[in-house]
Amino acid sequence: MRMAPRVLVIEDEKDLSTVIAYNLRADGLEVVVCDTGEAGIREATSRRFDLVVLDLMLPDMSGLDVCRKIKATSATKGIPILIASARGEEVDRVVGLELGADDYVVKPFSVRELVLRVRAILRRAESAPPPTDIVEFGVLKIDRGAHRVFVNDEEVQLTALEFRLLSTLHERRNRTQGRDTLLLDVWQMNTPVESRTVDTHVKRLREKLGAASGYIRTVRGVGYRFASSPDEPGGD
Numbered sequence: 001m002r003m004a005p006r007v008l009v010i011e012d013e014k015d016l017s018t019v020i021a022y023n024l025r026a027d028g029l030e031v032v033v034c035d036t037g038e039a040g041i042r043e044a045t046s047r048r049f050d051l052v053v054l055d056l057m058l059p060d061m062s063g064l065d066v067c068r069k070i071k072a073t074s075a076t077k078g079i080p081i082l083i084a085s086a087r088g089e090e091v092d093r094v095v096g097l098e099l100g101a102d103d104y105v106v107k108p109f110s111v112r113e114l115v116l117r118v119r120a121i122l123r124r125a126e127s128a129p130p131p132t133d134i135v136e137f138g139v140l141k142i143d144r145g146a147h148r149v150f151v152n153d154e155e156v157q158l159t160a161l162e163f164r165l166l167s168t169l170h171e172r173r174n175r176t177q178g179r180d181t182l183l184l185d186v187w188q189m190n191t192p193v194e195s196r197t198v199d200t201h202v203k204r205l206r207e208k209l210g211a212a213s214g215y216i217r218t219v220r221g222v223g224y225r226f227a228s229s230p231d232e233p234g235g236d
């Protein structure tokens with residue numbers, strides 16, 4: 001019998017964490033609740049979780065630091081993270097996504113919406129490619145199962161969002177992707193960030209890719225596309 005997905009909720013507002021846990025359990029999920037960042041990190045590293053719902057304003061440490069530590073630890077870096085926070089400025093959302101969060105919802109939110117977002121993330125995780133799904137493109141190697149990227153056999157450290165952006169562009173290579181399309185398909189769930197955020201992330205991704213940066217081509221006034229082959233001339 002298949003076990004129910006296990007969700008870790010790191011939230012210090014007792015009433016809210018109770019409501020979140022109740023609704024997630026009603027949707028068939030197993031839920032563990034922690035009210036501090038340190039307790040959440042200990043719990044995340046002590047047993048398997050399929051997703052973390054994370055508040056940013058915790059009593060003992062920033063939720064961003066919790067996100068950073070989870071994503072920096074080999075045993076937990078693959079756990080999807082949904083940030084649920086009252087901090088709704090674009091800079092907060094962008095930083096959270098850059099640190100590896102998979103989605104971001106701003107308080108006050110509909111609990112039903114939160115449950116739907118949790119289910120969407122879990123579905124994506126279930127349909128992720130197997131660990132042996134490795135793609136090689138010139139000097140670039142993408143291990144989609146392990147979420148690792150190599151350039152000239154040297155590993156490149158990408159955030160979860162950067163990895164999704166690179167994978168999406170590669171999978172649709174030689175087809176131009178508009179900024180709005182990338183916002184919808186990479187950021188997902190219509191996360192409300194401005195289109196210039198795409199340009200910022202592409203710039204940072206290119207900087208990290210180094211010798212493979214030229215594979216990502218700019219289509220002026222439209223968006224971006226991935227080269228059709230490693231030997232395609234041109235590029236910026």
